[in-house]
Amino acid sequence: MPSLQPLEQLVKALSRLPTVGRRSAERMAHKIMEQRDSILPGLILALTEARNRLTFCSRCGSMTLTERNPCAICQDDQRDAVICVVEDAAAVIAIEQAGGYRGRYHVLGGRLSPMAGTGPGELRVRALRERLVSEQVREVCIALNTDVESDATAHYLAGELAGLDVRITRLAFGLPAGSGIEFTDALTLSRAIRARAPLDE
Amino acid sequence: MPSLQPLEQLVKALSRLPTVGRRSAERMAHKIMEQRDSILPGLILALTEARNRLTFCSRCGSMTLTERNPCAICQDDQRDAVICVVEDAAAVIAIEQAGGYRGRYHVLGGRLSPMAGTGPGELRVRALRERLVSEQVREVCIALNTDVESDATAHYLAGELAGLDVRITRLAFGLPAGSGIEFTDALTLSRAIRARAPLDE
Numbered sequence: 001m002p003s004l005q006p007l008e009q010l011v012k013a014l015s016r017l018p019t020v021g022r023r024s025a026e027r028m029a030h031k032i033m034e035q036r037d038s039i040l041p042g043l044i045l046a047l048t049e050a051r052n053r054l055t056f057c058s059r060c061g062s063m064t065l066t067e068r069n070p071c072a073i074c075q076d077d078q079r080d081a082v083i084c085v086v087e088d089a090a091a092v093i094a095i096e097q098a099g100g101y102r103g104r105y106h107v108l109g110g111r112l113s114p115m116a117g118t119g120p121g122e123l124r125v126r127a128l129r130e131r132l133v134s135e136q137v138r139e140v141c142i143a144l145n146t147d148v149e150s151d152a153t154a155h156y157l158a159g160e161l162a163g164l165d166v167r168i169t170r171l172a173f174g175l176p177a178g179s180g181i182e183f184t185d186a187l188t189l190s191r192a193i194r195a196r197a198p199l200d201e
Numbered sequence: 202m203p204s205l206q207p208l209e210q211l212v213k214a215l216s217r218l219p220t221v222g223r224r225s226a227e228r229m230a231h232k233i234m235e236q237r238d239s240i241l242p243g244l245i246l247a248l249t250e251a252r253n254r255l256t257f258c259s260r261c262g263s264m265t266l267t268e269r270n271p272c273a274i275c276q277d278d279q280r281d282a283v284i285c286v287v288e289d290a291a292a293v294i295a296i297e298q299a300g301g302y303r304g305r306y307h308v309l310g311g312r313l314s315p316m317a318g319t320g321p322g323e324l325r326v327r328a329l330r331e332r333l334v335s336e337q338v339r340e341v342c343i344a345l346n347t348d349v350e351s352d353a354t355a356h357y358l359a360g361e362l363a364g365l366d367v368r369i370t371r372l373a374f375g376l377p378a379g380s381g382i383e384f385t386d387a388l389t390l391s392r393a394i395r396a397r398a399p400l401d402e
Contacts, residue, residue: 013247
């Protein structure tokens, strides 16, 4: 069969999405084409809008509208002088949706991972230290996942912030082990935020 | 948190893809944004190209380039006077890739399904009958899936074509039961094409 280059291109682009293998990408591509009048225009528009109108907050690193940078949370004077340190922008949304937290955020942009080649230099730690001073933060709540690399990252962070006049806490255990923050149900996450405890307890 | 409307829109558009639920769509949206310089432009381009350059062949219903309609297979004089009837355009690609078949195709565009409200009127049966005459077809090979609805569709088709001067075959059993054509490995599919048998055997 003569190859359909636009189809092949679409399959390749789709297979770069997370959890999407070659076969799923092929199915998606066909489904998209079969329902192209209903699916395609909206998808192209949404992706284009996302590219043009979404960015990452230059202060905390969470997702924000391009025209609103720093983000609404960073600009909200009513937020507590607490910074919740998370791995990625998805965790910010999960914690906001869970409710019960009224502070700010700081997205590390990853976790220490010798396997993946992520060292301290790849994480936004220096920016966090600067914020502790400029925003007169009284507490840093570490809200990383519960796997081994995230635990190592939490302890590295605690070491980096030791000696500063700031209380360091972490989310209460209560998170199911080995799971990711964005997959935790709202109640569990909300309770863990309320029961956060000092790192060395 | 103030809602990020472009993000919400993207999540909704992604969750309309097959096998993608709300949570997967959220993960995809974040991954897309995190890697937007590497993923986004290619994905938007591929979708736009697919919309502009791909269409369905007006004769057989398989996927083709917009500027090449009827498709390359329909225009290929070297193809045997056999028509392989499939449910969707994805099956055409699977059979072509399996090799061993040198005829043409006809995409039904679905299968009889009282549950989904698909009746004979929704399938491209009349167009198939017209092709049998105009293309002097000597054999119709029914290559539908092996589930109950597809079997019913195959028997309905055989009834519709009975009395015409054309041999009606189906893919050899050898396909694993309950599976879909596009998930079958090439060898199994290729053998099934070679061993195709009359419908009433």
